[in-house]
Amino acid sequence: MGLGGFIPGDPAGRANGELGFPPAGTMGRITLRLPMPPASPTPYPLYRAEIYITLKPSVLDPAGTAITKGLQQQQYEGVQQVRIGKYIELTLTAPDPATAHAQVERMCQEVLTNPVIETYRFTLEAGQ
Amino acid sequence: MNCAIVVFPGSNCDRDMAWVTEHILQQPTRLVWHGETDLGEADLVILPGGFSYGDYLRCGVLARFSPVMGAVVRHAQAGKWVLGVCNGFQILTEAGLLPGTLMRNRDLRFICDQVAVRVEERDLPWTCQYDVHQVLTLPIAHGEGCYYAEPAVLRELEQGRQIVFRYHGVNPNGSVADIAGICNPQGNVLGMMPHPERASDADLGGTDGLGLFQGLLAWYAENACRTRSL
Numbered sequence: 001m002g003l004g005g006f007i008p009g010d011p012a013g014r015a016n017g018e019l020g021f022p023p024a025g026t027m028g029r030i031t032l033r034l035p036m037p038p039a040s041p042t043p044y045p046l047y048r049a050e051i052y053i054t055l056k057p058s059v060l061d062p063a064g065t066a067i068t069k070g071l072q073q074q075q076y077e078g079v080q081q082v083r084i085g086k087y088i089e090l091t092l093t094a095p096d097p098a099t100a101h102a103q104v105e106r107m108c109q110e111v112l113t114n115p116v117i118e119t120y121r122f123t124l125e126a127g128q
Numbered sequence: 129m130n131c132a133i134v135v136f137p138g139s140n141c142d143r144d145m146a147w148v149t150e151h152i153l154q155q156p157t158r159l160v161w162h163g164e165t166d167l168g169e170a171d172l173v174i175l176p177g178g179f180s181y182g183d184y185l186r187c188g189v190l191a192r193f194s195p196v197m198g199a200v201v202r203h204a205q206a207g208k209w210v211l212g213v214c215n216g217f218q219i220l221t222e223a224g225l226l227p228g229t230l231m232r233n234r235d236l237r238f239i240c241d242q243v244a245v246r247v248e249e250r251d252l253p254w255t256c257q258y259d260v261h262q263v264l265t266l267p268i269a270h271g272e273g274c275y276y277a278e279p280a281v282l283r284e285l286e287q288g289r290q291i292v293f294r295y296h297g298v299n300p301n302g303s304v305a306d307i308a309g310i311c312n313p314q315g316n317v318l319g320m321m322p323h324p325e326r327a328s329d330a331d332l333g334g335t336d337g338l339g340l341f342q343g344l345l346a347w348y349a350e351n352a353c354r355t356r357s358l
Contacts, residue, residue, distance in 0.1 A: 062236055116229040
């Protein structure tokens with residue numbers, strides 16, 4: 001859940017509002033200027049959370065069991081178990097990483113998961 | 129007995145309920161939009177079946193945040209009656225008014241059927257018109273009706289005599305301990321997957337569910353909203 005994964009600007013330059021790629025068969029490089037999103041009204045920085053929700057190991061997953069059998073029937077005999085979960089991406093603004101982390105934690109506990117049957121984990125990084 | 133039936137976006141059994149409370153029982157009935165925050169002088173609050181908020185994220189979870197739910201929780205905490213049927217049961221568990229949760233049916237299919245349901249407790253306003261272990265035929269219509277709770281919670285339910293209805297003979301959805309309906313320890317909040325309101329009018333093929341509503345009415349006449357003395 002650290003913030004170490006944040007890279008300011010990915011190799012394609014998307015963070016700078018540019019999407020550059022060489023067209024096939026040419027040596028040239030075309031750069032498209034994409035409009036930047038309007039500035040956020042809040043002074044707080046943006047964070048991006050990736051949340052993985054899974055059923056607790058003690059809870060049966062009938063859909064996962066059905067898929068396990070389906071895969072095994074497709075000659076993937078090595079498949080031992082399939083468990084289906086949910087994946088949620090969300091962005092939020094917060095004064096600092098600790099606050100963002102605490103808010104995502106609370107959202108997971110209070111809304112996004114049902115603690116009776118589900119567990120969760122998430123990563124949080126500074127977003128754009 | 130004043131009846132308030134909460135209508136969430138996506139509720140679809142609200143009018144079936146109103147037909148029973150208003151036309152069959154002849155009781156004052158109000159449909160309450162989920163954005164309201166006042167249940168008035170309601171004695172019985174009903175969370176009807178349907179697909180509130182499209183069942184997004186989890187069945188019932190978003191309905192829990194509707195403005196009306198604060199009043200529903202206060203109504204329950206005051207010991208007054210709350211009935212949740214089908215999606216209403218799911219909302220009650222998500223709101224923490226009943227323990228456990230309702231998961232995908234064991235066989236992953238939406239089930240629309242008539243099932244045998246056995247009455248387990250009869251010292252409750254909900255079941256006082258039935259005999260103990262009377263078997264009712266009630267409709268079910270759900271994709272997520274498989275009741276689940278941790279073993280410790282199940283023990284509490286058994287010891288507190290909170291399991292009000294069980295499936296009889298065939299367990300249609302894989303519910304643990306064949307649970308079809310449970311109440312809170314005080315007995316004033318009931319959640320059930322079968323639809324008693326769809327089995328309350330002889331013209332619609334069955335009246336086994338009517339006893340639940342008639343029981344409430346009889347109990348109300350005698351004891352007002354008071355439920356179990358624990």
